[in-house]
Amino acid sequence: MSDPGSNDQALEALVAPPVDSTPDVVDSVAIARLYGEPLFNLPQDLYIPPDALEVFLETFEGPLDLLLYLIRKQNFNVLDIPMAEVTGQYLSYVEQIRATNLELAAEYLLMAAMLIEIKARMLLPVAPREDGQEPEDPRAELVRRLLEYEQMKIASQKLDELPRIGRDFYNAQASADFEVEKILPMVQLADLQAAWADIIRRAKLNAHHHITREQLSVREHMTHILRHLSGVRFIEFSDLFMSRVNEGAPVAVVVVHFLAMLELARESLLEITQAEPYAPIYVRLSYSSMPA
Known part of the structure; x- marks a missing residue:
């Protein structure tokens, strides 16, 4: 005859087992865990903000980089820039930036204002100079900055092409566990004579002098x-x-x-x-x- 107390304990163990034996995968694979529990389907009411996933593509490094790209792509002469065409293309790119990143567009807007100013100055009649020389081209300062930027960009590319430790190669390292026996030099007769002469010379320098006191009246x-x-x-x-x-x-x-x-x-x-x-x-x- 079975004990009624033991039957009650077995029933409680089945209802609330001490160890959770529920498998993590039931007829499918869990895609995630939420508070330790397996999650097999995405919640229907899950909210994902629009800017949760942002993809960063390689872009221009600044206004001068964009302006140089527009000039070199269309094979314009940097010393004779067609300001109307370049300014229109530049403003079109700036409008695209303003739609996504207003803080980044501020830096490009400053260059856009400079381009519009240069374009306006080129449309105005040029007054002759008092010294008789040719008036300065409004594009001169912009051309100087573009040439300097292009030189620095080419130099940075050449530096980046140089082999770099940790990126292109690693220092070779090797360890060896061996003992080197030190070979003592052979002592010649001349070495002993020189050492003995040095001892005699130092002994003469350390000679003691006895001073006596003479009584004089x-x-x-x-x-x-x-x-x-x-x-x-x-x-x-x-x-x-x-x-x-x-x-x-x-x-x-x-x-x-x-x-x-x-x-x-x-x-x-x-x-x-x-x-x-x-x-x-x-x-x-x-x-x-x-x-x-």
Whole structure:
């Protein structure tokens, strides 16, 4: 005998299954999905705005491009443009643009106004110039702009024809996984000699010098000078130092000897005299220090 509870559960599973087992395709192929559900037919009340699908065709790049196209297509001489015919064709194209894109037509309308102005100026009688030269052609400025634009257009086309990376070709790339053994150079005898000579040269530059301090007394040299001058009336300046120089005294001793002489002169114990300019200089004891 079956359980009534189990029969109720099986019935609920058939009415509301936990997983949706409805196939996406039923006798046909679904063309789309709307909120996750398959859609086999387009709705009858579907609204598609007129500008939902817009096709962009290759068009002219500006007023000068259109004007140059009209001239070259009909083999007109750019230096002698038939303004009436070209202006009529230009205005016809501008009217087509205004019907679809008013913002784009504004740029072409400016050129149309210039063409109409040139056409009107050519219909008016030309007044002679005061300098006797030919009056300027009203089309001259337009011709200059057309020729410059054509040169730039041809140059841009030539640049576009050049091979471009990513469009016409790609850089070749290759990877290799290998090890290169580094070969060490051979050392020659001359290289060792040069390296050793460089070490010797640098060692000589880093030699150490030992400086010793020599005790020199100015008072001692002052006593020596007084003793030297005590037995003579005067002595020449250079002879006062020759005794020290002959003894082989270093420069420092001679400098201290000179400082001792200056100190004696400052204390008025010595007199340094000279008879006339560039004459020899003499040193003697002051009279005040000599015995009476």
